[in-house]
Amino acid sequence: MHILVLLKMAPDVVEDLEIAPGGKALDLDCLRMILSESDDHALEQALLLKERHGAKITALALDAPEVDDALFTAAAKGADRVMKVVGMDPGFTTREAARYFSQAIAEEPGLLPADLILTGVQAIDDLDGLVAPIVADGLRMPYLGIVTGVALEASAQAARAIKEYPAGVRGEFLVQLPAVLGIQAAEKPPRYVPVAKVRAAMKSVKIECSQALTLADGGLPLVGVVEMKRNEPAGHAEMLEGKPDQVSGQLCGILAERGLF
Amino acid sequence: MSACSVTLETLPQHPEGKEILTCLQCGVCAGACPYGDVMEYPPRRMIAMMRAGMQEKVFTSDSLLSCVACYACMAKCPRGIRLTEILLPLMKEQTLAYLPELPAELQRALQNTLRYGNPMGEPSRKRAAWVKTAGVPIRSFAEDRRPADALWFVECYTSYYPRGQDNSRATARLFHRLGVDYAILGNEEKCAGECGRLTWEPGLFETLMDYNMAVFQKYQFNRVVTSCPHAHNAFKNRYPVLGFNWALEHVTPFLAKRLDGLNALLTRKLPYLVTYHDSCCLGRQNEFYEAPRQLLRAIPGVKLVEMVHNRVNSLCCGGGGGGMWLDTYFKAKGYERLSERRVREAVATGADILAVSCPYEISRFEDALKVLGYDKRMMVRDVTELLAEAMEE
Numbered sequence: 010m011h012i013l014v015l016l017k018m019a020p021d022v023v024e025d026l027e028i029a030p031g032g033k034a035l036d037l038d039c040l041r042m043i044l045s046e047s048d049d050h051a052l053e054q055a056l057l058l059k060e061r062h063g064a065k066i067t068a069l070a071l072d073a074p075e076v077d078d079a080l081f082t083a084a085a086k087g088a089d090r091v092m093k094v095v096g097m098d099p100g101f102t103t104r105e106a107a108r109y110f111s112q113a114i115a116e117e118p119g120l121l122p123a124d125l126i127l128t129g130v131q132a133i134d135d136l137d138g139l140v141a142p143i144v145a146d147g148l149r150m151p152y153l154g155i156v157t158g159v160a161l162e163a164s165a166q167a168a169r170a171i172k173e174y175p176a177g178v179r180g181e182f183l184v185q186l187p188a189v190l191g192i193q194a195a196e197k198p199p200r201y202v203p204v205a206k207v208r209a210a211m212k213s214v215k216i217e218c219s220q221a222l223t224l225a226d227g228g229l230p231l232v233g234v235v236e237m238k239r240n241e242p243a244g245h246a247e248m249l250e251g252k253p254d255q256v257s258g259q260l261c262g263i264l265a266e267r268g269l270f
Numbered sequence: 271m272s273a274c275s276v277t278l279e280t281l282p283q284h285p286e287g288k289e290i291l292t293c294l295q296c297g298v299c300a301g302a303c304p305y306g307d308v309m310e311y312p313p314r315r316m317i318a319m320m321r322a323g324m325q326e327k328v329f330t331s332d333s334l335l336s337c338v339a340c341y342a343c344m345a346k347c348p349r350g351i352r353l354t355e356i357l358l359p360l361m362k363e364q365t366l367a368y369l370p371e372l373p374a375e376l377q378r379a380l381q382n383t384l385r386y387g388n389p390m391g392e393p394s395r396k397r398a399a400w401v402k403t404a405g406v407p408i409r410s411f412a413e414d415r416r417p418a419d420a421l422w423f424v425e426c427y428t429s430y431y432p433r434g435q436d437n438s439r440a441t442a443r444l445f446h447r448l449g450v451d452y453a454i455l456g457n458e459e460k461c462a463g464e465c466g467r468l469t470w471e472p473g474l475f476e477t478l479m480d481y482n483m484a485v486f487q488k489y490q491f492n493r494v495v496t497s498c499p500h501a502h503n504a505f506k507n508r509y510p511v512l513g514f515n516w517a518l519e520h521v522t523p524f525l526a527k528r529l530d531g532l533n534a535l536l537t538r539k540l541p542y543l544v545t546y547h548d549s550c551c552l553g554r555q556n557e558f559y560e561a562p563r564q565l566l567r568a569i570p571g572v573k574l575v576e577m578v579h580n581r582v583n584s585l586c587c588g589g590g591g592g593g594m595w596l597d598t599y600f601k602a603k604g605y606e607r608l609s610e611r612r613v614r615e616a617v618a619t620g621a622d623i624l625a626v627s628c629p630y631e632i633s634r635f636e637d638a639l640k641v642l643g644y645d646k647r648m649m650v651r652d653v654t655e656l657l658a659e660a661m662e663e
Contacts, residue, residue: 023386024393043385201377203366204384205473 010064010165012055013120015110015128016083017140018042018073022133033234037099044079047129053195054159055127056087062161065089067120069219071109072097077216078207084214085206092117092217103135105224107143113219114148121148123187125168130154130191138191145189153184154191281360289351293317299343299353304586304608305336313343313353316361329364334470335373335599337362338608339591341554345582354555355507362470362591379595380466384474387460387481388426389595397424398456400435406446410456417490419451421516423505425498426461427629433636434629440658441497441521447661448531452495458485462501464551465592467508475508483512493517495524497654499551499628500590506556520552522627522653526561529568536660539571544656545621546574547612547635548584549628562627562653569660577615585612589630609638617644624650 020026020035021043027036055066067090068083070076080091094113101109114120126148131138138154145152158171162183170190172180184190247263249256264270281287293314300312311319311333319328328334337358344354351357366372372380382391401408409418422445427434445452463478486494494516496502502520525532544566552558559581566574579585586593588608593600600607613635616624624635632650639645651659 023391024395197371198374201372201380203363203473204471204477208473208477 010058010062010125010161011123012058012064012066013114013123013126014048014052014055014066014068014083014088015126015140015144016048016052016068016070016076016079017045017106017129017132017135018071018076018079019045019132019134028237028239032236032238034100034237040074042074042076044082045129045132045135047131047192047194049129049199050195051127051129051190051192052083052086052088053197053199054156054192055125056200057196058125058159058161059087062165064124067092067123069094069110069113069120071101071106080216081210081214082202082207085202085210086200090119090217091214092120092219094219094221096221103137103139104143106135107140108147108224109221110140110144111147112222112224114144116222117217117219124165125159125186126150126189127159127192128189130156130193141189141191148187148189151184151188152191153182153188155193156190157192157194158196159190281356287356289349290317290353290357291321292349293321293351294349296348298346298348302342302346304338304340304342304588304611305605308603308605309333309336313358317351317357320357320361325361325364326368328361329368332365332369334358334362334365335592335596336605337591338550338586338588338593339465340550340586342550342586345554358591359467359470359472363472366470373596373599375598376592376595379592380471380474383461383463383466384477387478388430389461389465390426390430392430394460395457397429397459398454400429400438401442401454401456403435404439404442406442408442409453411453411489412456412458414453415489416453418453419491420453420493420495421486421489421491422452422454422521423462423494423496423498423501424454424459425496425501425629427633428497429459431629431633433632436655437497437629437632437652440652440654443658443661444525444532444654447535448525448528453489453491455485455489462496462498462504462509464500464504464508465590465594467504470592475504479504479509479512483509483514486514486516491516493519495519495521497521497629499549499556500630503551503555520556520558520627522552522565523558523561525654525657526564529564532565532657533568535662536569536657537662538660540569540656540660541571542569542623542656543573543575543619543621544623544625545577545616545619546580546625546653547577547587547616547631548581549626549631550584550586550590552627553584554582558627562625565653565657566625569656572656575619575621577612577619579615585615587612587628587631587634589628589634594630594634607638607641609634610642613638613642613644613648617642617648622648623656624648625653625656626650627653 021041024041027039029036066088068088070093072093072095128141142152156170160169170182249259297314300306300314306312310331341354379389383389386394428438463475467475635650
């Protein structure tokens with residue numbers, strides 16, 4: 010079994026985000042990048058499958074600041090091969106990200122055949138969750154998204170994928186392999202790997218590089234950013250002070266005044 | 271002994287390892303350990319099992335999760351075996367490797383420390399944001415590279431945690447009034463990492479140590495003064511392997527040495543009955559017992575009373591060795607929180623102020639006071655906060 014995990018770095022929202030001059034994108038110079046949370050879950054799901062069934066895991070990432078740290082961490086956790094796609098123009102779109110992945114998967118020796126391709130179903134800069142379905146389309150593989158658990162059939166020709174629906178409903182799907190799965194959450198939270206192991210991986214593991222090819226011009230984009238700006242605070246919280254009966258009196262007054270009673 | 275070169279396998283070849291083999295099995299360590307009564311394998315048994323080649327049993331238990339690195343076992347050992355410094359971190363490291371899952375709170379703290387340089391997961395680029403609220407000028411080396419006598423290594427809780435910042439603002443005011451020639455690292459500073467090593471994460475500690483040493487070497491200063499006893503511990507005992515050879519002081523003894531100058535500034539009377547909690551790192555590990563008491567006695571109006579357990583017998587707040595991020599885990603196991611045990615002793619003295627010198631203790635003791643319903647009877651204040659309050663503007 011060969012599992013390919015696609016990893017993408019996303020803006021780290023712990024640090025402040027700045028909007029670039031022009032107002033259509035984040036300022037890349039001010040960003041810190043972090044492995045997209047659901048991609049981290051995709052890697053964890055691959056590691057769980059490896060532990061259960063034995064598998065070779067290849068982690069394929071798109072070049073970005075701090076991506077090497079993410080790939081060495083993946084190797085320390087148990088990825089057998091780590092590779093990054095380099096040479097893209099900065100600020101590529103989600104569709105372009107998917108096409109860079111598809112290109113590398115098709116061109117680089119040993120990435121195919123892959124029985125399972127796992128990636129995060131969404132990223133904070135890909136809320137539409139387009140990467141996985143576009144990759145699946147390009148590779149002519151079935152796609153299933155918002156997956157929260159994967160089990161392999163005994164034949165290893167198919168997998169059972171779990172999806173969770175509102176109101177406590179759980180769906181189980183049988184998907185023929187090879188397939189692309191968009192992982193929402195792994196069956197367990199992403200594991201901790203001791204930093205000493207990551208440091209050892211930095212010394213012993215080689216990150217392979219795949220040169221991105223120029224993408225064919227897709228014509229005018231169907232969807233484009235018009236403007237990006239921060240939400241402006243419309244008002245502030247009003248703190249009520251006093252004894253409990255005074256505060257409750259004030260609260261009732263405010264609710265009545267605003268027609269909420 | 272190098273922090274980086276010793277493993278459990280090579281330990282018996284080192285003098286410290288041979289020392290462990292001389293353990294009398296008297297059990298004083300287990301009695302002194304604040305969680306010795308709930309550990310499946312308290313320190314004495316750990317040593318016995320290691321000598322019998324049964325250490326894997328220890329690693330697969332969660333005994334070492336309860337070690338709060340308080341140095342009590344080490345301070346009391348009649349053979350002087352340096353358990354907290356040598357054996358326990360090595361055994362904790364193995365426990366981490368065997369644990370199927372880290373407690374989530376601890377995992378987040380370790381990951382945050384690696385990525386953002388602080389366990390809270392606060393933005394690394396806002397580490398020095400508190401400086402704007404200090405009310406006195408604070409020089410950052412990144413903005414002004416001129417040499418300074420002292421590098422003030424502020425540390426995490428004192429940079430980010432709102433009540434910890436009170437300590438930093440107080441320290442800045444004291445340094446300013448005393449005319450201390452100092453600068454800080456600002457946003458370049460990252461956690462010194464002591465809890466990384468004593469938690470189980472030598473790799474995290476080494477990463478932080480490499481980083482901080484590289485930053486130190488960019489600037490010129492004669493001494494490092496730190497607000498955090500844990501950072502002091504790391505700089506004193508671990509960083510020298512990478513060439514840390516600057517003079518080193520914690521803020522409390524640093525100020526005590528300047529008491530002559532300070533006395534003239536302490537003009538406001540504070541009518542407080544104060545009891546002082548000896549932090550494990552500052553007290554048992556470095557024997558700074560008198561400096562904080564000297565400072566407190568110098569404040570006009572302050573009366574000092576002692577808790578039953580003081581100085582070398584002080585009870586741990588429970589925050590060391592990763593305990594800061596294991597409260598939920600301990601609660602789930604039904605353990606008593608050590609900070610609550612300590613606060614009961616403090617309240618029993620009748621004092622209205624619990625004075626501390628470690629940034630961990632503010633949050634731990636304030637929480638404990640609230641949980642136990644004593645928050646109206648007692649306040650927690652860092653020694654520097656009290657000194658700054660006693661200075662007229």
